[in-house]
Amino acid sequence: QVQLQQSGPGLVKPSQTLSLTCAISGDSVSSNSAAWNWIRQSPSRGLEWLGRTYYKSKWSNNYALSVKSRITINPDTSKNQFSLQLNSVTPEDTAVYYCAMGDWRYGLDVWGQGTTVTVSS
């Protein structure tokens, strides 16, 4: 059974970088059959997919246009986890952030517990 455990700060100052980590148990971040996603949710934006990383012979990423210039999702094979970095945050980035495993055909079937991130000075 795959489980995802999120960690990272709940408060980030404007213009700084939001960094979260999602530790994987029960599967490998390097699995050829899985994708590792970040999603956020706020009252104003609903559920918003931010991006994903996956390995199929090589590492690849896809990012949402709304954050493409500011986001990086990286796998860490040594720790079997993946991370989210969102640069130059503003109060608009205040949200609950989730990591999730899966793809859009077979579904996002495992989710992390969620991290509430507030952007405020």
Place this chain on the structure above:
Amino acid sequence: QSVLTQPPSVSAAPGQKVTISCSGSSSNIGKNYVSWYQQLPGTVPKFLIYDNNKRPSGIPDRFSGSKSGTSATLGITGLQTGDEADYYCGTWDSSLSAGVFGTGTKVTVL
């Protein structure tokens, strides 16, 4: 601003049926598979339907999915008070090369 449009809310009495529509375009629903998610109040979204109409193990057959053209539908029969939640559709958008969620629908059991 989601590219997938859902009605903000639907409601019905216990035991009745509700359907939730998810309207997209040729670059997302028209070309790719749809999944559905249930979010009970204060909880993490839960995976309900994948591959347009398949249920993962443990999801009762009261929940069903379908897709036609650029729209998808989630149906819930035998409505229960425990079904009160927000429901979201999701798919891949081939033009954006990105995942997209619907705007979400709140189901109320009267």
